[in-house]
Amino acid sequence: PHGAAVDAARDRQDRMTKPQGALGVLEDVSVQLAGLAGECPPPLPEPAAVAVFAADHGVHAQGVTPWPQEVTAQMVANFLAGGAVVNAFAAQVGAEVAVVDVGVAAELPTVPGLLPRKVRPGTADLTQGQAMTRAEAVAAVEIGIEVARDLVAAGNRCLITGDMGIANTTASAALIAAFTGVDPAVVTGRGTGIDDAMHAHKVEIVRTALERHRPDPADPVAVLAAVGGLEHAALAGFLLAASALRVPVILDGVIAGAAALVAAALHPDASVAWLAGHRSAEPGHAVALDALGLRPLVALDLRLGEGTGALLALPLVQSAARALAEVATFDSAGVTEK
Amino acid sequence: PHGAAVDAARDRQDRMTKPQGALGVLEDVSVQLAGLAGECPPPLPEPAAVAVFAADHGVHAQGVTPWPQEVTAQMVANFLAGGAVVNAFAAQVGAEVAVVDVGVAAELPTVPGLLPRKVRPGTADLTQGQAMTRAEAVAAVEIGIEVARDLVAAGNRCLITGDMGIANTTASAALIAAFTGVDPAVVTGRGTGIDDAMHAHKVEIVRTALERHRPDPADPVAVLAAVGGLEHAALAGFLLAASALRVPVILDGVIAGAAALVAAALHPDASVAWLAGHRSAEPGHAVALDALGLRPLVALDLRLGEGTGALLALPLVQSAARALAEVATFDSAGVTEK
Incomplete structure (x- = not known):
């Protein structure tokens, strides 16, 4: 039914009361959603939920960021209090926010809205050994698989990736370099904003980690264990589950891009369900998106994470689906074709 | 109060629980909204309404498009029946649709939702004489001024430009060439989709019109009368009124871009209220945006008009405003700064 739904969506786009191709990239989005659902029109991608996977990184000890590690736990508290940008954006576009502790270093209180799924209190320092087993x-x-499954079981028809973890752009750069073969100097960015000296040090940390571990991209779990983060691993599972459940998932920035490289290496067809919500200012993100063959929907120089860039894309994806479902055809509306 | 509101918005962006600058272009949007309103935080830009100005063009007789002229009136009927893409996108993002007959060639029935404001039944052929007096x-x-004023009086806190008129990309190209001095071959595009031969002919029509009229950009109303469209004129008024009322207005594609050049020539400070919703596939649009100093929020190769590209940007503008209003500061949330 998937190929037939793709054909039906392309055919309907060509009969809708607009010039052929006039919706640009959103026509491709609508066709992807139809193929994913195996029906045309596909269900509207709503309600939607963003899962913010939070974890800490042992590489923080190497001085790759000016932010103290406790900010990860403080921002988790901010998410739960509704005070972060992800909360404001989610409220604006009508998405639910779920926060998952998959590896925050600090012990977190048991509070409503926080899923306690700590695998370990942060990874180990990837310059000294494996980040995790x-x-x-x-x-x-x-x-990550379980979180996606539970959000879909709760009725969500669109998933959105989110992340929080001080130092996680360092692990992301290592993953992207490992899977794409692109040099650490190209894929390592300034994260939350660091100076030239710290950036040069961060590049060397990524290079050192890759030389130490020589991770084999043919064994994606080994790459994760060597240089990844717990939120990268959870996001990889989240992305795989969305594809298996045939529910669209909108990817946020460089953390999601790095996780998607892991997921694509685990299952080459997984990207059928993926939409790149935005392209962040982080240079490794563009490299990851190119390798994944994903075109970002928004490109406004955001570099925040949390799911914020992907949330901005949600109304665009929903609009693409709604147009395919609701717009009249030339025949039905009595509009003359050229 | 406007300068103080700008300063307050920049200061608040720097104290919000995120790295400085991490919201990229959306920080600038929030600052613009604060300056426009003269207060920080500014009111959320909702509810919003898109005004679709419809008109016909005498230059249609010169064979610049394969679409018959009656499609303008048929699409107006489609808007009123809720069957067009503008209706689907407006429904998705929660905007009202108002349709204004400012110069459709056909007589239109009196129906709810259609504002009958026909100045004349289409312009005259700009290759033979003035398009209008x-x-x-x-x-x-x-x-256009009255429509904006009435929509704001009805409670709207964000305006969106829309347009419909077969052959209106030809008049847009002539306006953009007249105001920017860029060659017609650069600013004239394929509109709804035309072949090489018709495109070359369309370029020559624009060139002929400019050589015949030699419109003086220092007299913007004269340029409008010589080579513009009735919807361009109305949109110019709509854009001026939004600025005078200090209500943000999101511009759609090349038709709005051409009208904005008219409005900017009439009042150099008018752009304070303007946001470029998107950049269309039409080459003259990028030229107009550059001349206006506007950065588009979405760029997905849309080339439909109707207000569709601007509607996609509405949630982005709203999200920018909501973040400025609702996100906690480092102090208030107890998050450690770097």
Whole structure:
């Protein structure tokens, strides 16, 4: 039914009361959604939920960011209090926010809205050894799968990736370099904003980690264990589950892009359900999107994470689906064709 | 109060719980909204309404498009029946649709939702003489002003430009060439989709019109009367009124861009209220945006008009405003700064 739904969506786009191709990239989005659902028109991608996977990184000890590690836990509290940008954007576009502790270093209080799924209190320092064990990486992947499954079981028809973790752009750069072969100097960015000296140090940390571990992209779980983060592992599972459940998932920035490289290496067809919500200012993100073959829907130089860029794309994806479902055809509306 | 509101918005962006600058272009949007309103935070730009100004073009007789002229009236009927893409997108993002007949060639029935403001039944052929008289251009500008004023009086806190008119990309190209001095071959595009031969002919029509009229950009109403459209004139008034009322207005594609050049020539400070919703596939649009100093929020190769590209940007503008109003500061949330 998927190929037939794709054909039906392309055919309907060509009969809708507009010039052929006039909706540009959104026509492709609507066709992707139809193919994913196996029906035309596909269900509207709403309600939607963003899952913010939070975790800490042992590489923080290497001085790759000016932010103290406790900010991860403080921002989790901010998400739960509704005070972060992800909350404001989610409220504006009508998405639910779920926060998942998959590996925050601090002990977090048991509060409503926080899913306690800590695999370990932050990864180990990837310059000194493996970031985590293979079993821990698999456990985090499984947590992401479970979160996606539960959000879909609760009625969500669109998933959105979110993330929080001080130092996670360092692990992201290592993952992107490992899977694409692009040099660390190209894929390592300034994250939340660092100076030239710290950036040069960060590049060397990524290079050192890759030289130490020489991770094999043919064994994606080994790459995760060596240089990844617990939120990367969970996001990889989240992305795989969305594809298996045939529910669209909108990817946020460079953390999601790095996780998507892991997921694509685990299952080459997984990207059928993926939409790139935006392209962040982080240079490794564009490299990851190119490797994944994904075109970002928004490009406004955001570099925040949390799911904020993907939330901005949600109304665009919903509008694409709604147009395919609701717009009249030339025949039905009595409009003359050229 | 406007300068103080700008300063307050920049200061608040720097204290919000995110790295400085992490919201990219949306920080600038929020600052613009604060300056426009003269207060920080500014009111959320909702509810919003898109005004679709419809008109016909005498230059249609020169064979610049394969679409018959009656499609303008048929699409107006489609808007009123809720069957067009503008209706689907407006429904998705929660905007009202108002349709204004400012110069459709056909007589239109009196129906709810259609504002009958016909100045004349389409312009005259700009290759044979003036498209309209100076008095008609002024009358259409005043209609745009009234529509904006009425929509704001009805409670709207964000305006959106829309347009419909077969052959209106030809008049847009002539306006953009007249105001920017860029060659017709650069600013004339394929509109709804035309072949090479018709495109070359369309370029020559624009060139011929400019050589015949030699419109003086220092007299914007004269330029409108010589080579513009009635919807361009109305949109210019709509854009001027939004600025005078200090209500943000999101511009759609190349038709709005051409009208904005007219409005900017009439009042150099008018752009304070303007946001470029998107950049269309039409080459003259990028030229107009550059001349206006506007950065588009969405760029997905849309080339439909109707207000569709601007509607996609509405949630982005609203999200920018909501973040400025609702996100906690480092102090208030107890998050450690770097």
